[in-house]
Amino acid sequence: MKKLLLTTLLIIGTAAAQKADTVRIGIFPNVTHAAGLVAINQKLFQKELGSGVKLEVRQFANGSQINEAFAAGALDFAYVGPGPAMNGFMNGLPVQVISGAAKAGAVLVSRGDIKISGVKGLKGKKVAVPTRGSTQDISLRYILREAGLRATDQGGDVTIVPINPADMPAAFAAKQVDAALVQEPWGAVLEQQGAKLVLSERQIWKGGNYTTTVLVGNTRFIKDNPKVTEAILKGHLAGINFIKKSNVLAQKALSNEIYNFTKQRPDQTVLFKALARTRVGWDIPLDTLEEYAQLNKEAGFSRNLPDFDQFLNLDLLQKLVK
Structure with a gap:
């Protein structure tokens, strides 16, 4: 009886994990997070998630706050710099990079x-x-x-x-x-x-040509919710494509989202310059990411280099961008 009950609970738990009804995503009001900000503003994430899954957007000011939120189990995905992401991973946080988001910027x-x-x-x-x-x-x-x-x-x-x-x-x-x-x-x-x-x-x-922002996910959430993870990645890629297709509309979307977060509205000239300095895209130059990890170690923020086979989880991304 106990064995049957345990099996039933495991089945229920797995089913529940596969049907997450809320996704929590963290982001900064920065142009280097443009892919996510545009996807939020244009409801591109929600379009991919469908009506059965609610998107919760949580604003943060820096990568340290993002790591604290992952440690507290308060986030499923987030846009963050590779530095905090690496250090969080090496300190035991269950996070993996699932896509690049921006270079330079x-x-x-x-x-x-x-x-x-x-x-x-x-x-x-x-x-x-x-x-x-x-x-x-x-x-x-x-x-x-x-x-x-x-x-x-x-x-x-x-x-x-x-x-x-x-x-x-x-x-x-x-x-x-x-x-x-x-x-x-x-x-x-x-x-x-x-x-x-x-x-x-x-x-x-x-x-x-160096990565400034990556999209990371909670390792367990990714494993338990592959369809939701795919929807987030599709929304992310749709945000990138939106920016590449129309700089003017992207500026408007960014202006609105930055204002929603900060109550400060950058004007058109500022956003034009900011976007021109930022290379929004999903690709990650892995050689520079590895060199960056070395710089991170030399700066004293870690004693070791990350295991990139575990830190990076780009298989789904590569299937979607083919």
Whole structure:
């Protein structure tokens, strides 16, 4: 009897897992998350999920918050930088990358009232990044090292200050920091408010051919809900195609979603510049991702390199894009 009851419970549990009625997805109000923002705004995820599954969108400001949400079991999918995704994975979080979302899309800018000429000009300065261990934090440490500089927590004299991207314009206005390495549209927003471009998205690393944002999923959810996972991936790819087909409509969708999250509406000029600096797409240059993992280790955010066979789960993506 007990064996029969256990078998029945397992069948019920499996059936329930295969019929998730809610999907929770995390995202930032950044142009580097454009594929997801557009898919949300245009209801492309919901179209693929159908009427039987509800999409819950949860806003986050940085990758550390995303990892905390996965650790708490509060997310099924999320758009996030490869840095936090790698570190979360290596710290035991049940997450896997299921698609790329954007490359480049981050710039180094300085306050307009001070003169910073090149990376060497950051010596003795305070530089904002979205969060400790973020893709931008690791990128900043790399370009500092290439210029013969180091962060203060590594014995140097460049102070790295974690600030949520949407709060950076206020931090610049209050002169709390001197510069920022930040994702779009916030780099373009800062420029509009008088900041000066120090390094473009192409000058940060690899000529801009490096992954800035990936789509990750909860490993167990992916396994238990293959149809829902496929629907999320299809909505993601539809968002990418929407952006590629119409820059104007994509700007409008992004403007509306960023405003919904932040109550700040980037104007058309800002969004045009931000999208031009961001390469929205599903592909991931694996060689640069592996090199990025090495940079992550050298920066001190991990002791090891991730097992990419476990960290990446791209089989379904590759079937969908054929």
